[in-house]
Amino acid sequence: MVSRALEIFQSTGYEFYVLQLQADIPHLAGCLKQGQSIFRTVLHCLAVCNQACIDTRKIDQVLALPRLPAGFAELAQRMIVAFDPDELLSATGILLRTTREFLLAEQREFLRSETDFLTVFDSSYPELKRDVQAVMLACEQRDLFSLKGSLLALLHELSCGVAEVTTGVSYLDFNGLSEYEQNLVDLGFPALLPYLSAGDFDGLHQQCLAFDMRLREFLMEREVPLNSFATLDDLWAHLASLT
Numbered sequence: 001m002v003s004r005a006l007e008i009f010q011s012t013g014y015e016f017y018v019l020q021l022q023a024d025i026p027h028l029a030g031c032l033k034q035g036q037s038i039f040r041t042v043l044h045c046l047a048v049c050n051q052a053c054i055d056t057r058k059i060d061q062v063l064a065l066p067r068l069p070a071g072f073a074e075l076a077q078r079m080i081v082a083f084d085p086d087e088l089l090s091a092t093g094i095l096l097r098t099t100r101e102f103l104l105a106e107q108r109e110f111l112r113s114e115t116d117f118l119t120v121f122d123s124s125y126p127e128l129k130r131d132v133q134a135v136m137l138a139c140e141q142r143d144l145f146s147l148k149g150s151l152l153a154l155l156h157e158l159s160c161g162v163a164e165v166t167t168g169v170s171y172l173d174f175n176g177l178s179e180y181e182q183n184l185v186d187l188g189f190p191a192l193l194p195y196l197s198a199g200d201f202d203g204l205h206q207q208c209l210a211f212d213m214r215l216r217e218f219l220m221e222r223e224v225p226l227n228s229f230a231t232l233d234d235l236w237a238h239l240a241s242l243t
Helices: 002-010 012-024 028-049 060-064 072-081 085-110 117-121 125-142 144-167 191-200 200-220 232-241
Strands: none
Touching: 002 012, 002 028, 002 072, 002 144, 012 028, 012 232, 028 072, 028 085, 060 072, 072 085, 117 144, 125 144, 125 200, 144 191, 144 200, 191 200
16 A cells, blocks of 8 residues: 555646646646645545545544654645645645655555565566666767666666665655665676766776676676576576476
């Protein structure tokens, strides 16, 4: 249910953007409608997180839930009495921030499990290797658009996996990279982002070769099979060994 609550909360992003547009005009009725929609979504999200069957149209039932964001009662009252577009925008922004902080704490407490590198990274090397190769190809083609996507996908996948093993927390689309990013340099990986920021395609290409070498070492040190085969015969031999 915590996972479901995180999914519900993510829908408030576009709603808040529209609220900003309405406040810029300003259009009072539009702001009130959008603010109320966001508020209702947050209330529904909190009910789901608490696994409570309540009527979220009745604020007293929501306020009686055992787990709520800090200062939620005051924030709810502020949302209820807000009529000025700027005040409504400000109150809604604080509501979303405090609710997200609450949900992040819920995620870290309840979306946990005991796991290990073999479980998380089993059969992952070919996919990670493909990301490394995509970065290298983008460097060769001087394709900055593709390079950003491939490099960030690589850093995300590796960081997310290591974070899950070391913290036990399952990180989702709800999270920003800063909430699960790992210091890969401390783990022996060469730095990649400085070369991206500097636009050094050749330097980044060379770093990727070293990155792939360290990736292989990193997984093998943790007894994770690479499932990387030089020839088709090697692949067939591996498959035969599994039967």
